[in-house]
Amino acid sequence: MLIALLADVHANREALEACLEHAREAGAERLVFLGDLVGYGADPEWVVETVMAEVARGAVAVRGNHDDAVRKGPGGMNGMAAAAIDWTRERLSPEAAGFLARLPLDWEEEGRLYVHADASDPEAWHYVTDADAALASLNATDAWATFCGHTHVPRLFGITAAVKLTGFRPVPGVAVPLLRARKWVAVLGAVGQPRDGDPSACYGMLDTERSELTWHRVPYDAAAAAEKIREAGLPEVLALRLLRGA
Numbered sequence: 349m350l351i352a353l354l355a356d357v358h359a360n361r362e363a364l365e366a367c368l369e370h371a372r373e374a375g376a377e378r379l380v381f382l383g384d385l386v387g388y389g390a391d392p393e394w395v396v397e398t399v400m401a402e403v404a405r406g407a408v409a410v411r412g413n414h415d416d417a418v419r420k421g422p423g424g425m426n427g428m429a430a431a432a433i434d435w436t437r438e439r440l441s442p443e444a445a446g447f448l449a450r451l452p453l454d455w456e457e458e459g460r461l462y463v464h465a466d467a468s469d470p471e472a473w474h475y476v477t478d479a480d481a482a483l484a485s486l487n488a489t490d491a492w493a494t495f496c497g498h499t500h501v502p503r504l505f506g507i508t509a510a511v512k513l514t515g516f517r518p519v520p521g522v523a524v525p526l527l528r529a530r531k532w533v534a535v536l537g538a539v540g541q542p543r544d545g546d547p548s549a550c551y552g553m554l555d556t557e558r559s560e561l562t563w564h565r566v567p568y569d570a571a572a573a574a575e576k577i578r579e580a581g582l583p584e585v586l587a588l589r590l591l592r593g594a
Contacts, residue, residue, distance in 0.1 A: 355497025383412025
């Protein structure tokens with residue numbers, strides 16, 4: 349089975365449309381959304397409605413910290429993120445807000461764990477950015493592979509039976525074998541707000557039969573998404589980030 353893994357859409361309609369089209373053309377048979385459907389971008393209602401429809405057809409979605417903030421408020425967020433959440437809360441329908449509130453923090457199936465952030469404490473929203481954080485996440489679960497987002501930067505960490513941890517940045521379009529003799533944490537990057545210097549949208553495709561994961565970069569109309577952010581009166585830096593990929 350081919351599973352498309354999409355993290356950190358952040359209300360970016362143009363990026364999500366491009367990634368869904370790319371995934372379907374590549375033969376994706378299942379969709380998994382790894383949290384943060386909203387925040388930062390200007391199309392929260394469209395994105396949530398789109399994911400709601402996909403979940404009704406069998407997709408999986410988990411809750412991210414920005415999704416959580418729709419219900420709880422933006423306490424603890426920086427000013428830019430808080431402003432985007434306050435704007436978003438005023439524009440989501442009750443149905444969309446309720447959908448976000450009901451999303452699970454994680455989802456496990458067939459040895460795969462889907463979560464937005466660190467698996468050791470999903471609701472604390474810790475980032476998996478280095479070996480120590482990856483090890484904490486790996487030790488918290490028996491899952492063969494954990495798939496997460498939150499950092500907006502694609503990474504892969506693996507641990508052997510001898511507890512030797514390896515980590516590297518994946519190359520777009522190059523399949524990485526996820527050997528069953530190891531445990532893995534894959535950070536999928538961001539569909540809607542990449543921060544690794546490449547403004548193209550990022551998502552992953554897992555081939556469960558081959559046990560291979562491929563990160564894909566998908567060009568999209570970032571200028572149009574950025575202009576929507578400006579028209580909405582959201583912080584200018586949110587528009588610039590889409591154009592810079594950082």
